Amino acid sequence: MANPSALVVHQAHLALGGRPILQGITLDLPPGQVLALLGGSGCGKTTLLRAIAGLQPLDGGTVLLSGRDVSHTPTPERGVGVVFQSYALFPNLSVADNIGFGLQARREPAAQQQARVAELLQLVGLAEHAAKRPAQLSGGQRQRVALARALAPRPSLLLLDEPFSALDENFRVPLRRSFRQLQQALGQSCVLVTHDRDEAYELADQVAVMMDGRIEQCSPPEQLWQRPRSRRVAEFLGAFHTLDARTAPGPWRRDSGCWIAPLAALQPAQADTPATAWTLATQVLAVHPGLLYTSVLVQAHGQAPLTLCLPPGASRPAAGSALALALPAEALCWLPD
Incomplete structure (x- = not known):
């Protein structure tokens, strides 16, 4: 396959405690694009993200990353990066050491680690904060550290679980716009979980509206905005008279x-x-x-x-x-x- 999709999910099924969580999810993400999983609480979007990462096994269906079937591959071997809402930084490590943690765990040569960390510090605008601890940073700066740490190993796919929702609006909006610029500059393939419609429209090339464990519609933001396919989607988006x-x-x-x-x-x-x-x-x-x-x-x-x-x-x-x-x-x- 000359240029395989960054991600293909085919007929993903999952039930927890006898309750269906994912019901036949099928998605296809081209390389270098951002897919937003948009939906309310309990619709299954975070569970789907965890299944893509390998943190939650599926009952049925397949997950392909860059053409490789990883449906039964352990998380560390999938080559994905994950950014959580809670940052999950190591409080006792400096900014530079947090970013380089994954590289150190992979035992990459020290010179390559230092060069990659320095490159990412510049990319996320934190070079002058390299020696600080997470507690000395603002929420937006901590989220940028988490983003740089996930990007450090050059993942084939970056997964983001509500990464900006804990930030105040005056930090959240500029940060997500700078993230979009960085993502496009790197050509990084991403899957973003969000309940924020504006965030999905602004960041994503494709928006998948999830309801009750299913994809109700997956379209570019402009098409979703202009022509929702069902009344449920239109009412969820809240941008239409009905x-x-x-x-x-x-x-x-x-x-x-x-x-x-x-x-x-x-x-x-x-x-x-x-x-x-x-x-x-x-x-x-x-x-x-x-x-x-x-x-x-x-x-x-x-x-x-x-x-x-x-x-x-x-x-x-x-x-x-x-x-x-x-x-x-x-x-x-x-x-x-």
């Missing part, structure tokens, strides 16, 4: 299913609103001012409440007032039940 097709007006009515549209598509109706748009007579239920936009909760007859996002400076309707809104036809997508 309207019942059975109670819709004439041209939009269907015997089943729903219409979805991106949040930004819902706008106040204007004199120049196209005749093809779906116009809705709504009542304002509540108004919630925010820093970036004002959230207006409205409801049309026969539909679930919808959210209108008004930009700063826009006039705010009063709760209880009537408000005419419109959805452009090109933004609407019908999904069957």
Whole structure:
């Protein structure tokens, strides 16, 4: 195989205590890309990551890394790096020694160890902190040490389990963006577990939405954002208006299913609103001012409440007032039940 996938998971099954955790998971990750496993608590995403790492044996199915079947290969022999949410650094070792720990365990020549550690310290911007202990670092710096330690042995696949979720937003967002730049510069193949939709969209080339131990949809972020394949996915992503097709007006009515549209598509109706748009007579239920936009909760007859996002400076309707809104036809997508 000239250029095998970085990771192939085929029909992975796993039950714990008689309860199915993974139910026929199949994934294919091209080299140099990031796959995000996105889902709520208990959907099986961390269990799948552990199975890829070899920390949790599967009941059935196969795991291939760079074309090599590692389904029954011990973790140390799989050639994967793992970054945990909790950092898991050695408190008694310096930053440099933490990064080089795996290289030392593999008994690589001292000169090669030192060169690799120095290279990674520069890559993650911690060269001036090489002699410090983890307790002397910020949370973001400790996570960068954990990342460098996982990268030190040049793994074929890097596995990240909610690596940024414990950080405050002012640290988390810059760190994940610098990680994305580093990942692309190195061409490092990665699998990321996250429950953060923005994080998945920003970091991943492919996003696999997991529910109940299954992959509901695996797509590039743009496609997932524009065309979810099911109502469950659309509702989980929380970025869409969902309207019942059975109670819709004439041209939009269907015997089943729903219409979805991106949040930004819902706008106040204007004199120049196209005749093809779906116009809705709504009542304002509540108004919630925010820093970036004002959230207006409205409801049309026969539909679930919808959210209108008004930009700063826009006039705010009063709760209880009537408000005419419109959805452009090109933004609407019908999904069957």
